[in-house]
Amino acid sequence: MTKKIKITATGDSMLLRKFPVDYNHAEIKNIIEKGNIKLTNLEMVLTEGNVFASTFCGGEWISSDLVNFDELMKYGFNMYACSNNHSMDYSYGGLIETYNYLSKKRVAFAGIGKSLIEATKPTYYTYINELNQKVRVAMISLTTTFIDAARAGDANDFFQARPGINTVRNNSIYYVNQDEMAILKQIAKKTEINGERDNARKNGTLPPEEPGTFNFGGIFFKLSEQQGKLTECNKFDLQRIIDSIKEAKKCADYVIVMAHSHQIKHSDYTEPDYFFEELCRKCIDEGACCVIGSGTHQLKPIEIYQGKPIFYSLGNFIFESHHVEKLPIDFWDKYNFDRLLKIDEMENILSKNGTVGLEFDEINYLSYIPYMEYENDKLSKLYLYPIELTFNGDLIHKGLPVRASQANINRIYTQLVNISQDYGTKLCLKDKFIEIII
Known part of the structure; x- marks a missing residue:
């Protein structure tokens, strides 16, 4: 029987506070709700704060109060990828608290676990589509950017398993x-x-x-x-991901891979590294219906490989690192700051009063939400809905997604055309969205 599915997805979600009272999340939710399967990358540790900070971090230690996850859920997501370079910012305690909280919320999530087996395994979501068909979808979450101590490990006859994240070296x-x-x-x-x-x-x-x-x-x-x-990919890790996709194919109608990666070929952040291309294409070869990438905050190319889309990076969806209110003492020591300085004072110093840094580069505030339709595992429609994260002069709403202006729709379209042309991808600008010619 032909089974239809609609998928929407976003890049990195770094939501560190409740929505401002006048923020209208509904316009973005309406796009996300076009999908039956709605995914995002959870790039933050969920904790009440009773944890130890790791000696390393994914750039800055990122944690969010547990209640903020309820805000994220308002967009309508039903699957969450958790493996990224911030997953272990607060060591095993932070990871386990995130794991336990998501389990308590009974949401579908993947990429972290109390062992390597658990971190690698797919998560599943089942729904009834408009044709009254039961459709089961699997999602695998992985990261290629991490500190080695963050890798999950399995047990043997002598030692218990090590909590951590699903990594590809x-x-x-x-x-x-x-x-x-x-x-x-x-x-x-x-x-x-x-x-x-x-x-x-x-x-x-x-x-x-x-x-x-x-x-x-x-x-x-x-x-x-x-x-x-x-x-090139580590052969052991690549085979483990292949095995996970094969396992998922036995149990699900569709398999999605969410992949987080910061590595680049040369010095341009829009160029996915050689091994990441190898990894994404191998996932499609083994049965994934799409690979949805994130990582370096900016958009990266789109490739239609074997008829299936690879989004090498969707960039940011919510980007609120400027709203970090709690940091371990390691942050002060990392930059040799006087321990009496406040967080916002240190941020001003690092950003040279808001002139440099990720939070002050407008390119990191442009993204899109892909909308995909499949029928019997074949991609039949692919639209991109451009969004922008509030950027200029509005600290209250900065980093929250809204519909892109026409000027930024044109800008996103031009950028995607330029960076995707080497992959042979053909894009067509419509009124308020972009169509990928399949």
């Missing part, structure tokens, strides 16, 4: 010519940057280096006539 090799390689080896010899690692390999506590590579302080180089970088 990658391997990077940099290609240099003979002259450059000679210089690297000369520097390594003079500085003894590899001394500790060389001894560890002699003692068998580190695996041998890959043949033909040179390890310079933990970064691997290879000889090549053409200089550059190559990245």
